[in-house]
Amino acid sequence: MSTNCPRVPPPSYDNIIANGDVMGGYKTDDSEEEKDVEKIVTIGTIRDESNHGTESPTCHDSVDRSPIVFRSRDFDELQTTDPLLPRNGDIELSLKGDSAIVTYEYDLPRPSRAQGTPEASPERETWGKKLDFLLSVIGFAVDLGNVWRFPYICFKNGGGAFLVPYFLMLIFLGLPLFYMELALGQYHKCGALKIWANLCPMFTGVGFAICLVATYVGMYYNTIIAWAVFYMFASFRSEVPWSRCNNEWNSPDCISAADGFNRSLVTNNSVPAALEYFRNYVLEFHRSPGIGDIGAVKPTLCLCLLAVMVIIYFSLWRGIKSSGKAVWITATVPYIVLLVLLVRGCMLPGAKDGIRYYVTPQWERLLDIAVWLDAAAQIFFSLGPGFGTLLALSSYNKFNNNCYMDAMVTASINCFTSLLAGFVVFAVLGYMAHIQNSNVEALALQGPGLVFFVYPEAIATLDLSVFWAIIFFVLLITLGLDSTFGGLESVITAFCDISPTLAKRRELFVLAVVVYCFLGGIPTTTYGGQYVITLMDTHAAPVALIFICFIEAIAVNWFYGVQRFSNDIERMLGFQPGLYWKVCWVAICPSFLFILFVLSIVAYSGLTLENYVFPTWAEVVGWLITCSSLVCIPAYIVYMFITVPGNVKQKLEKMIKPLPHPLDLPRHGALSGMEQPTPTDVTTINESRDDPV
Numbered sequence: 001m002s003t004n005c006p007r008v009p010p011p012s013y014d015n016i017i018a019n020g021d022v023m024g025g026y027k028t029d030d031s032e033e034e035k036d037v038e039k040i041v042t043i044g045t046i047r048d049e050s051n052h053g054t055e056s057p058t059c060h061d062s063v064d065r066s067p068i069v070f071r072s073r074d075f076d077e078l079q080t081t082d083p084l085l086p087r088n089g090d091i092e093l094s095l096k097g098d099s100a101i102v103t104y105e106y107d108l109p110r111p112s113r114a115q116g117t118p119e120a121s122p123e124r125e126t127w128g129k130k131l132d133f134l135l136s137v138i139g140f141a142v143d144l145g146n147v148w149r150f151p152y153i154c155f156k157n158g159g160g161a162f163l164v165p166y167f168l169m170l171i172f173l174g175l176p177l178f179y180m181e182l183a184l185g186q187y188h189k190c191g192a193l194k195i196w197a198n199l200c201p202m203f204t205g206v207g208f209a210i211c212l213v214a215t216y217v218g219m220y221y222n223t224i225i226a227w228a229v230f231y232m233f234a235s236f237r238s239e240v241p242w243s244r245c246n247n248e249w250n251s252p253d254c255i256s257a258a259d260g261f262n263r264s265l266v267t268n269n270s271v272p273a274a275l276e277y278f279r280n281y282v283l284e285f286h287r288s289p290g291i292g293d294i295g296a297v298k299p300t301l302c303l304c305l306l307a308v309m310v311i312i313y314f315s316l317w318r319g320i321k322s323s324g325k326a327v328w329i330t331a332t333v334p335y336i337v338l339l340v341l342l343v344r345g346c347m348l349p350g351a352k353d354g355i356r357y358y359v360t361p362q363w364e365r366l367l368d369i370a371v372w373l374d375a376a377a378q379i380f381f382s383l384g385p386g387f388g389t390l391l392a393l394s395s396y397n398k399f400n401n402n403c404y405m406d407a408m409v410t411a412s413i414n415c416f417t418s419l420l421a422g423f424v425v426f427a428v429l430g431y432m433a434h435i436q437n438s439n440v441e442a443l444a445l446q447g448p449g450l451v452f453f454v455y456p457e458a459i460a461t462l463d464l465s466v467f468w469a470i471i472f473f474v475l476l477i478t479l480g481l482d483s484t485f486g487g488l489e490s491v492i493t494a495f496c497d498i499s500p501t502l503a504k505r506r507e508l509f510v511l512a513v514v515v516y517c518f519l520g521g522i523p524t525t526t527y528g529g530q531y532v533i534t535l536m537d538t539h540a541a542p543v544a545l546i547f548i549c550f551i552e553a554i555a556v557n558w559f560y561g562v563q564r565f566s567n568d569i570e571r572m573l574g575f576q577p578g579l580y581w582k583v584c585w586v587a588i589c590p591s592f593l594f595i596l597f598v599l600s601i602v603a604y605s606g607l608t609l610e611n612y613v614f615p616t617w618a619e620v621v622g623w624l625i626t627c628s629s630l631v632c633i634p635a636y637i638v639y640m641f642i643t644v645p646g647n648v649k650q651k652l653e654k655m656i657k658p659l660p661h662p663l664d665l666p667r668h669g670a671l672s673g674m675e676q677p678t679p680t681d682v683t684t685i686n687e688s689r690d691d692p693v
Contacts, residue, residue: 019476051548098242107513119176124189125320127396132324134406139331139482140389141414144224145382147479148450150418151425153378155358155440156364165366165375173592174379176584177549179407180556180565181385185394186403187568188307188661191493192388192528200559202655205636209548211494212386212629214487215513216540219520220533221487222312225480226304226525230282232473233304240469242277242453243460249280257435274457275449282452288528291535291618295527302525305518308481313514315485316492317507320396323485330478330485338420344468345427354430357440358422359630376596377512377542382414384483386545386552395493400572425450428458435461448530451476488513534609539622544629550593558584559656568661 037255127133154162185191188198193207234241241247245254256273279285288295315326345351365371380663384390394403426440432454433440459468492510496503523532556565570576607622637655644651 007396031416050312063344083657116363125396126398128318128324130401132320132327133393133401134326134410135331136320136324136393136482136486137390137406137410138413139327139412140387140393140486141382142331142334142417142479143384143483144451144476144479146418147421147425147476148448150378150382151358151422152450153374154422155426157371157374158362159357160361161363161365161373165372166379167415168373168381169372169592170411171395172588173376174383174385175407175411176439176581176589177380177385177412177553177579178383178390179404180553180585181390182394182403182407183565183569183572184556185391186397186399186401187572189395189399190497191392191395192490193494194497195391196555197659198661199658200555200656201658202637202640203551203555203559204632204640205633206339206548206551206555207388207494208632209544209629210386212614213541213544213548214387214389214491215520216536216625216629218484218488218517220307220524220536220540221480222484222517223301223521223524223529223533224448225308225477225484226301227282227448228473228476228480229304229307230301230475231452231456232470235466235469235473237466240456240460240465241281242274242456243465244275244613245276247277247281250276252629256460257432257457258465271451272457274453274460274643277456278448278453283530284527285530285561288526288531290612291528291531291614294523294529294531297522297526297531301529302522305521305525307517309514311481312484312488315481316489316514319511323489326485327482333478334475335417337471337478338417338424340471341429341468341475342420342424344462345424345431348427348431348434348462350430350432350434351427352430352510354426354428354433354440355423357430358426373596373599376592380546380549380596381542382418383411384486386549387487388494389486392493393486394492402573404569404573425455428455431461432458488517524577531609531612531614535591535607535614535618536625538607539625543597543626546593546597546600547630548633550590550597553585553590553593557590560658562586 003649050516154166157165184199188195190198191207193204193209196204196207243256243258244250245256245259250273251271253269253271254273254276255270258273282301284298346355394406397403429440433442455472456469459465459472462468491513492506496506496509502509523529524536526532550636556562562585565585566577566582608617640655641651644654646654
């Protein structure tokens, strides 16, 4: 190096460019202020590639190669801007004119018909087949509620007339929320926690609330699947065990449709054999006086719950590679079984009376506001927005996947399944009414009663009852497993997105989540477990999910902006959502959800289970469970307001300002065929930063 060469200091620069993509508007110089920073991260050194400040190759080494430094908080922010930025390893910086260029390697995608973008970060999986995703979403949306809740709600609210408010609520509430969550997950490629940094950071508490609700549901919902497992194994004998009244668990008041009975001898104290089997043998419900004394754990039920948890673990531990294969069984078997049961049910005497009762419209019921509220609640809980599952599952899609058609198809299949299940259930209820010389209205029960003793009672009267019992409980098991896969996947994806360590050790993290839910579910396997399930089923999810979806709709469409969200969809699909979708997202969905939330609280009349009334302290515990998830939302807002630096205005701006998506940043040759602007063409982002580095 010539001794006459002038020493050129490293220039300040306005933009960091990663393979031509603007990453931020950070500046640095050699001012004394830089030395006052407590923590400085060195991320690279300057390497001269342009003979900056020299006219001769002999002066090539005259450029000061002192490290470029960044404040750590700014470097963290830089990392989160580009999902492709390496988290480990060397990142080189070099001079190009007045700009510092970050150079690192990653595979570039092919241009899309909408607007090119990386389809996923290198670490993120994608569905092996489109059908894996569709079956996973269908399996999540179609659950036990389609079999036991929809037929009862439809029957209670006017039969065929109920379909009018049901489909209206599908069009204006369920479908828009379903489409919104699929689009959000697919565009931002992350789950329920990380996505809020991309939408409106102060609502990150919504993600934590979703995770809490999902784990609460996992603690009791899997026990209902365990009941079905118990019944299935109990059916492997020459005769189903609930068909007779000569067992040790039966009382003198037992009656059996399979044995035949004289209707005139039936009294108000008579109890069907299947009901006594469920209460006195499966649950041993009589051994617990109430929620205050739930008794010991019943070993057989606990083992069945453990078996369910083992299935869940090995279906989720490898991510979508394992769950995507499991749903080929758990999502398709229910339809085969439903069709088989429908054909068999329609051949039974009295079946047509049950179906007629199911579909006959009572138009006067449409004037009852409760019918419309039931329709809204049924659609909302049937499609399942708010659980974070739709966000998680769609985040593994390819960027240009047609999530609009996915929403249409899966929502339609979900509604079709509910209607199909209604025909299956009421055909059998009509048969039960026929053999008991009763009417359908006296038999139509909601919840576990319908599938764990009314339907089994009918199965016991059929030829080949063992076969029909086994396939019926296989139906319940597969319906339940699909939904619990989706619910827990939302938790797993959410935390793996924000922690690379958990993502690398997914098998252990899934094990921890499954063990946590198993331990939390042990009280539901006690003799008084049904009291616990009733409390959790009432308070863990329904009210909380409605409020979560209300906040989600507000955050996405009011804070993030419905037009910005529509632009995101256009980038994926090549077309803007229509006016109908935008009006639903901005006004109709938030309004309906807020009304549902208020009425859910106002209409609360305490907890009951058959003739048992829960004590006040149990109701207080229930509301504490509800609030434990909801409090995450305001708590995080307060936390962020306290910890974010700046004055009040600056705090609020940072709390609502989303991180830029890679597509929102100017593109500079990342895709073939695009123009390569010079560094001076680049516009900086984050220009309003208080103290740029």
